[in-house]
């Protein structure tokens with residue numbers, strides 16, 4: 001298990017960043033490596049982002065040695081989305097089988113966690129978001145069919161998309177984590193249009209189901225001074241509360257969004273008019 005650290009940057013910092021520096025501070029690449037568990041600890045609302053790809057062996061994790069607690073989830077909750085083939089997460093002897101696009105909520109207090117694929121030739125790809133938690137909420141598997149789907153956008157503006165909420169007060173409760181998956185409809189390219197800010201929550205995106213040679217141009221920064229990151233399949237992007245987040249792909253794609261902060265009010269967002277962007 002590896003734990004990288006990102007300290008986070010502010011809007012004034014990124015004014016002077018070149019491409020590499022911007023990528024170093026906001027882009028998480030290589031989260032999904034065969035037979036590895038890779039975490040990035042961000043100092044942005046203490047979100048931990050991770051990936052686990054069990055191919056030839058079961059991967060075990062859960063120790064808190066990198067974060068100063070007995071276990072990784074001694075004081076945290078976690079959402080795990082399966083972006084690959086069927087797999088199983090076992091938590092303190094309790095097993096949950098996740099098919100593609102199922103999500104597992106792990107409540108505070110989980111100790112020993114392991115990840116296994118049903119078929120190493122089509123491995124599970126477990127994407128994880130973990131945030132500090134103030135209560136013990138039972139672990140829960142949320143099947144794709146149980147998620148709450150909302151449709152946004154308009155095909156004429158190339159931004160028609162389905163957003164599925166999984167870890168959300170209306171579907172599966174948590175302390176402060178929110179997690180869902182958005183799919184672009186065929187022929188549509190723009191996510192999160194119009195862009196928005198949510199001052200009371202930060203967010204992370206993990207783009208997936210994007211062919212290897214295709215890219216998403218992820219746009220971030222203050223509305224009046226934007227920057228972009230060119231991202232590939234299975235890259236994750238950190239979006240602090242001060243940053244807009246939107247993107248356009250060169251082909252259809254999907255992404256997992258995870259949020260934490262002061263509240264879980266999905267509608268506590270401030271849309272940004274396109275004419276305000278620079």
Ligand SMILES: O=C(O)C(=O)C[C@H](O)C(=O)CO
Nearest residue numbers: 152161163182191192193257
């Ligand atoms: O395409 C979208 O719109 C989204 O998926 C928006 C995200 O859910 C989001 O940014 C929530 O704050």
Ligand SMILES: [Zn+2]
Nearest residue numbers: 196198203245
């Ligand atoms: Zn958002």
